[in-house]
Amino acid sequence: MSSLTTEATTDLQQLATDIVTQARKAGATDAEVVIREGDEFSTTVRLGEVETLKESGSRGIGLRVFVGQRVASTSSSDFTEDGIRHLISGALGLASVTSEDPFVGLADAAEFGQVDFDLNLYHDDVYSLPTAERIEYARRCEAAAMSADTRIQNSDGGTFDAATGRKVFANSRGFVGEYLSSYCSVSTSPIAMSKNGEMQRDYWYSTARMLGKLDSPESVGAEAARRTLRRLDGRRIPTQRAPIVFAPEIARSLIGAIFEAANGDSIYRGASFFTGKLGEQVAAESINVIDDGTIVGGYGSSPFDGEGLPTRRKVIVENGVLKTYLLNTYTARKLNMQSTGNAVRGLAGNPGISSGNLYLEAGKLSPEEILREVESGFYVTELLGQGVNMVTGDYSRGASGLWIENGELTYPVQEVTVAGNLKDMFRNITAIGNDLDFRGSVASPTLRIDGMTIAGE
Amino acid sequence: MTTSTGHQRYFFEKFGLSERLLERCLGEALSAGGDYADLFFESVSATSIGIDESLVKSASQGVSAGCGIRVVSGERTGYAYTDNLSADRLLHAARTAALIASGPARQPVAGFTETQSPNLYPIPAADLDSDLNTKLNLVMRADRSARAYDTRIKQVRASYSDELKRILIAASDGTYASDTQPLARLNVFVLANDGQQTTRGTGGGGGRVDISYFLSEKTPEHFATEAARTAILQLGAVAAPxxxxxxxxxxxxxxxxxxxxxxxxxxxxxxxxxxxxxxxxxxxxxxxxxxxxxxxxxxxxxxxxxxxxxxxxxxxxxxxxxxxxxxxxxxxxxxxxxxxxxxxxxxxxxxxxxxxxxxxxxxxxxxxxxxxxxxxxxxxxxxxxxxxxxxxxxxxxxxxxxxxxxxxxxxxxxxxxxxxxxxxxxxxxxxxxxxxxxxxxxxxxxxxxxxxxxxxxxxxxxxxxxxxxxxxxxxxxxx
Incomplete structure (x- = not known):
């Protein structure tokens, strides 16, 4: 059903540049337009029966205008001439109440550009399957989990999702660009029950930019079942300090925290514990963290950022030393630096900062070798809640997982917290796995961190 | 006093809807059977204004409108939506949602019964963008108040955002309802620094209120003081047990x-x-x-x-x-x-x-x-x-x-x-x-x-x- 044919391309680019021109005529000294268009399909199959089937598309326009050193923005789903007139007059009206800010403005013309090779972000095969076969993907995934063990008799369902999107971007300093992206995923969330009636659920998934790269529904279902079953009959443990081993799918949230700490918006305000730490040791010497928006087929890849600057690869942390902040045009000017091509913008508002493909470089140890070194510790497979304070670094989250005893995984643990301070945690990473695997735009191998507190009984 | 008929009239006039069209869409939604179908029309306008480092750095407005069409058959739900409210696109969305069912066509209940509802919240008399300066003044007051609380308050960000959401619902069981829902919020975020460490504090609130609420009941000073107080308090905090x-x-x-x-x-x-x-x-x-x-x-x-x-x-x-x-x-x-x-x-x-x-x-x-x-x-x-x-x-x-x-x-x-x-x-x-x-x-x-x-x-x-x-x-x- 994809409506994203190439025919529409020139029309939307033309519309974007027309709006830029009209905004300039109406009094803007500079203007920037983003147009987004997308289709989505999703289905859930529960206990073998279709539960939901959803199929639709939508689009929107966002406009940012500059009047001297003032800025304002509007957004709309109304593509009529009247709607666009309102979009422009509204933005100019708002710009009359904002303040003059010497750091506001589009990037310099020389900075605009795009990655000059095909990032392979779009495959229309995500829509090639007929609806019946998409449903079959979801059904097969759930069925594989349900048939894994008799303790699994219930489920939150299996899903299959597909989406395609087009993003068109133009500004008054001559940049026009667009790209298409596609996405599909299959997942399931089985529920297991132990003899005493205790229930546990877990989840597994596969995502890809093309159908052919998706893991088989059967392998996703089997992994979901394994993850769910190992949680049954969990215990609490006494409050203590012990080494913690973060499974890769959990460790990636810590890499996200490194990104947040290096986010230029927090840096210039002094709202991050990385402020003023450029060139200093902020993590263990073995740590290398990279952000790269140019990985072919990557979930975090794009040919240009939210301001029309080419995305690029940069090393954020090298051998534990902080090498760069992550910046858009505004924060770069505030810090007297250059943008790192990390601008992101939605339809409304000023650009923010986001990562491309963000990862911690793999180490040499297998996950088993990491566990083998732990006499007594906690292997964390799930975190609950948002208890991370990026200003102070204080970290305290609900956790569940498995207890490590003499290098082996033993019984499941639940209803405990893990706590520390990110400043110390990054320095206390004492082992890095070789199991880096991109399942999204942020990835980490298995990590061991020492010195954290587990609160339980 | 705005009557519920007034909420409906908005959709009828702005998007050219009619009760006849709603009935046709519901009929189309149940054309392959199913137990129930409904149409959810929504039109939202939102404004947001923010102060940061004592400068008004952001002001934005957005409008969006669309309709979601649902068909329920047993435990199954089919769903489609469109942001184009023309008759053609609505009927197309209804046919897409109808794919969930497979059986003989069902007829919606003839005639709508309007849901009688109370009026729990005020509907702003003026358009949201008419009092931009009043909103601006709220965030400026918050900024001043937080900074005045203590010299260790180094950064203040305050934002005011509001939205007006209009909805119209028509269902095959005869349900017919509409509402206009305001929602407003003032937020203050501060950083305190005593030369040794940096801490944060937040304050904020609002509700289904119009701007007068922030001028009388809960003022910018109230929320700003709360944010500043907690940030300063945290400067002296010890490890939690x-x-x-x-x-x-x-x-x-x-x-x-x-x-x-x-x-x-x-x-x-x-x-x-x-x-x-x-x-x-x-x-x-x-x-x-x-x-x-x-x-x-x-x-x-x-x-x-x-x-x-x-x-x-x-x-x-x-x-x-x-x-x-x-x-x-x-x-x-x-x-x-x-x-x-x-x-x-x-x-x-x-x-x-x-x-x-x-x-x-x-x-x-x-x-x-x-x-x-x-x-x-x-x-x-x-x-x-x-x-x-x-x-x-x-x-x-x-x-x-x-x-x-x-x-x-x-x-x-x-x-x-x-x-x-x-x-x-x-x-x-x-x-x-x-x-x-x-x-x-x-x-x-x-x-x-x-x-x-x-x-x-x-x-x-x-x-x-x-x-x-x-x-x-x-x-x-x-x-």
């Missing part, structure tokens, strides 16, 4: 405990599917006999309140736990029908692009008899938590967390040192059994709650009196 202990929760927003520990677990969809830790516990003891918890969507001007839910049904007060006994679930039309249980008017959705599901409105615990001072005095060693960032729950295992952003040690019945941020964790069906004292000081939160479920965010309220839990696990790093 770790382990199980007595916990006293202050009144108001700490009611997020109820939202996470019991509220989500009592949403009917999870219980219909038996995926909730509370499934099958109706009539059983799930809390101490002192505890009564309700969900109430009918409180005037509250952030979680609604004249009608997103299925066009009136909202109500629903008793969830009475004297410790589990009494009921929160249901939407689908779960009420499939479970053959009362329909409580809790069907909500984030926007026209999403399928409605059972959600909370304003969830709170009724007041008890204890004096808050007596509650604190009864604690030998524990934690007194008065403000929280947010929470989360695993519905199936019942494990929930909520993260304290302002808390103090209690030693020998006295509040002593403030502590750094820490997460509290518990088990939903068990945690409230340890409630041993309940204050007479019930308060609702200031209007900051946004609840996420299956990727859909909706505004909610929570509330609680001061309570004491004889044990709960505190996730700090200290002794």
């Amino acid at each position: 770790a382990g199980e202990m007595e916990v006293v929760l202050g009144p108001g927003w700490p009611g997020v405990l109820l939202h996470e520990a019991v509220g989500h677990g009592l949403e009917a969809d999870f219980n219909r599917k038996k995926t909730s830790a509370f499934a099958g516990l109706i009539g059983r003891q799930v809390a101490s006999s002192k505890v009564t918890v309700v969900d109430n969507g009918t409180m005037p001007s509250r952030r979680g309140s609604l004249n009608v839910d997103d299925e066009g049904s009136p909202t109500q007060e629903t008793v969830l736990i009475e004297n410790g006994i589990l009494k009921g679930y929160l249901s939407d039309k689908l779960s009420a029908r499939l479970m053959n249980m009362p329909h409580t008017g809790n069907g909500r959705r984030e926007s026209y692009q999403q399928i409605p599901m059972p959600r909370m409105t304003n969830t709170y615990m009724l007041a008890g008899d204890d004096a808050p001072e007596d509650i604190l005095r009864s604690v030998k060693r524990g934690l007194y938590a008065v403000n929280f960032g947010g929470g989360s729950v695993d519905i199936t295992s019942g494990k929930f967390v909520f993260s304290a952003s302002e808390a103090y040690l209690i030693e020998d019945g006295k509040i002593t040192a403030p502590v750094r941020d820490a997460t509290l964790i518990g088990n939903g069906p068990e945690a409230l059994k340890y409630v041993s004292m309940i204050g007479h000081d019930l308060q609702l939160d200031e209007g900051v709650g946004t609840c996420g479920k299956d990727g859909q965010s909706v505004p909610v309220g929570v509330g609680m009196p001061t309570i004491k839990l004889d044990r709960m696990t505190v996730g700090g790093t200290g002794q």
Whole structure:
């Protein structure tokens, strides 16, 4: 059903540049337009029966205008001439109440550009399957989990999702660009029950930019079942300090925290514990963290950022030393630096900062070798809640997982917290796995961190 | 006084809809059979203005409109939406949603019956963008007030945002409802620095109110002082304790405990599917006999309140736990029908692009008899938590967390040192059994709650009196 044919391309680019021109005529000294268009399909199959089937598309326009050193923005789903007139007059009206800010403005013309090779972000095969076969993907995934063990008799369902999107971007300093992206995923969330009636659920998934790269529904279902079953009959443990081993799918949230700490918006305000730490040791010497928006087929890849600057690869942390902040045009000017091509913008508002493909470089140890070194510790497979304070670094989250005893995984643990301070945690990473695997735009191998507190009984 | 007919007229005039077209769409939606179909039209305009480093750095406005069409057949739901409200596109969306069913066509009930609803919130008399300068003035006052609080306040960000959402719902069971829903919020975020360390503080609130609320009832100075006070307080904070202990929760927003520990677990969809830790516990003891918890969507001007839910049904007060006994679930039309249980008017959705599901409105615990001072005095060693960032729950295992952003040690019945941020964790069906004292000081939160479920965010309220839990696990790093 994809409506994203190439025919529409020139029309939307033309519309974007027309709006830029009209905004300039109406009094803007500079203007920037983003147009987004997308289709989505999703289905859930529960206990073998279709539960939901959803199929639709939508689009929107966002406009940012500059009047001297003032800025304002509007957004709309109304593509009529009247709607666009309102979009422009509204933005100019708002710009009359904002303040003059010497750091506001589009990037310099020389900075605009795009990655000059095909990032392979779009495959229309995500829509090639007929609806019946998409449903079959979801059904097969759930069925594989349900048939894994008799303790699994219930489920939150299996899903299959597909989406395609087009993003068109133009500004008054001559940049026009667009790209298409596609996405599909299959997942399931089985529920297991132990003899005493205790229930546990877990989840597994596969995502890809093309159908052919998706893991088989059967392998996703089997992994979901394994993850769910190992949680049954969990215990609490006494409050203590012990080494913690973060499974890769959990460790990636810590890499996200490194990104947040290096986010230029927090840096210039002094709202991050990385402020003023450029060139200093902020993590263990073995740590290398990279952000790269140019990985072919990557979930975090794009040919240009939210301001029309080419995305690029940069090393954020090298051998534990902080090498760069992550910046858009505004924060770069505030810090007297250059943008790192990390601008992101939605339809409304000023650009923010986001990562491309963000990862911690793999180490040499297998996950088993990491566990083998732990006499007594906690292997964390799930975190609950948002208890991370990026200003102070204080970290305290609900956790569940498995207890490590003499290098082996033993019984499941639940209803405990893990706590520390990110400043110390990054320095206390004492082992890095070789199991880096991109399942999204942020990835980490298995990590061991020492010195954290587990609160339980 | 705006009548409900006025809400409908907006859609009819602006988008050229008519009752005849609504009937045609419903007929098309049931053209392949199905038990039920509904149309959800939505038009939203939103404004936001922000001050940062004492400069007005952002001002934005957005408008969006669309319609979601749902067809229910047994336990199956087909859904399609469009942001183009022309007859062609609406009928096309209806046919897409109809694909869920396979059988002979059904006829919608002939004639609509308009849902009679109260008027729980004011509708701004003027357009949202007409008083930009008043909004600007609010954030400037917040900025000044926070900076004046203490010279150690180094950064202030304040924002004011409001939206006006108009909805129109027509369903094959004859439901016909419309509403105009305002929602406004003022937020203040500050950083304090004493030369040694940096801390943060937040304040904010609002509701289904217009701008006059922030000029009289809850002023920018109120929220700014709250943000500045907590940031300065944190400069002197010690490590939070770790382990199980007595916990006293202050009144108001700490009611997020109820939202996470019991509220989500009592949403009917999870219980219909038996995926909730509370499934099958109706009539059983799930809390101490002192505890009564309700969900109430009918409180005037509250952030979680609604004249009608997103299925066009009136909202109500629903008793969830009475004297410790589990009494009921929160249901939407689908779960009420499939479970053959009362329909409580809790069907909500984030926007026209999403399928409605059972959600909370304003969830709170009724007041008890204890004096808050007596509650604190009864604690030998524990934690007194008065403000929280947010929470989360695993519905199936019942494990929930909520993260304290302002808390103090209690030693020998006295509040002593403030502590750094820490997460509290518990088990939903068990945690409230340890409630041993309940204050007479019930308060609702200031209007900051946004609840996420299956990727859909909706505004909610929570509330609680001061309570004491004889044990709960505190996730700090200290002794």
